[in-house]
Amino acid sequence: MPGDHRRIRGPEESQPPQLYAADEEEAPAARDPTRLRPVYARAGLLSQAKGSAYLEAGGTKVLCAVSGPRQAEGGGGGGPAGAGGEAPAALRGRLLCDFRRAPFAGRRRRAPPGGGEERELALALQEALEPAVRLGRYPRAQLEVSALLLEDGGSALAAALTAAALALADAGVEMYDLVVGCGLSLAPGPAPTWLLDPTRLEEERAAAGLTVALMPVLNQVAGLLGSGEGGLTESWAEAVRLGLEGCQRLYPVLQQCLVRAARRRGAAAPP
């Protein structure tokens, strides 16, 4: 309306802002499919937790803390003594794993109750760590492992697995072996190849993803979690083999990290 001074009129035409936004994400550059990002690992950094570890691989940052052993809940103690001849399974210790994603971990802020994904990853953590921990030495006790993902730069579950194993070793929990995790993703395209240790960009565009957990000295696979359309079975087998090689290559770094942490502990508390 001509001469309307009570309203502020917007422009006649408007375009969506995306038109003007800079093209921020190019396709990830071609790279050697078996390259592992340099890893920084440090154990024994939290003073309040029994054991802790921090792992950084590329952009992925995970912090893990272990506490316990404490009384197992649910049938641990209290009521009148049950009948004799308890099954040995009830006497084994338990491992309670918790995986949490910080709200600032991804591109968009995510509220803490992350829903099913965090529960599934926590279950994967527990399944992979259980074969490595000597739970028979902790009867009727539970160990609590909590992993916090500070930044997701790709293969977050693998980093969490490795950090959790380091934290357990740092806490003095008896283990058969360390657990090393490695992530893989299948790059889509005319010739799909499996990429070791994908970045977040590669993971987002992947057709399939896989996380392998290996106990290096015993050479046993502790956990395997994969999803997506990988095609042939041989392709998945190839991916598992690649992942296991990657885990073996990562092992010396973790060895050094634990030895350094033990040395630091020895220097701090002279016998």
Added chain:
Amino acid sequence: MRSRLRFHPDFGTAAIMAPPVRYCIPGERLCNLEEGSPGSGTYTRHGYIFSSLAGCLMKSSENGALPVVSVMRETESQLLPDVGAIVTCKVSSINSRFAKVHILYVGSTPLKNSFRGTIRKEDVRATEKDKVVG
């Protein structure tokens, strides 16, 4: 070997330091079962002794028998109440059938997290079990 004074670049003039401590991590293969017998903090598999903890390796040289290979951590490993252990408890509630207790000490070491236990009326004494009053 007598200890002699020696100049060391980092520590200055001092007595000869103790042999370097060897640290090991869980899953590290320590030695053959023929060279040592497993102690605390280790486990055996396929005829080898592996470490189970992240700590210092100790080899106790015995006379005659095999040296005992064990892995020690600086802090005392958390003891758990187990069968045959002597524990000190504090009673938290009493019932006509049983008493609930908190286990505070295992042997003479205090526990960081207390465990719960039960003492049944029948287990209090060996004779005259039915005469125990709750």
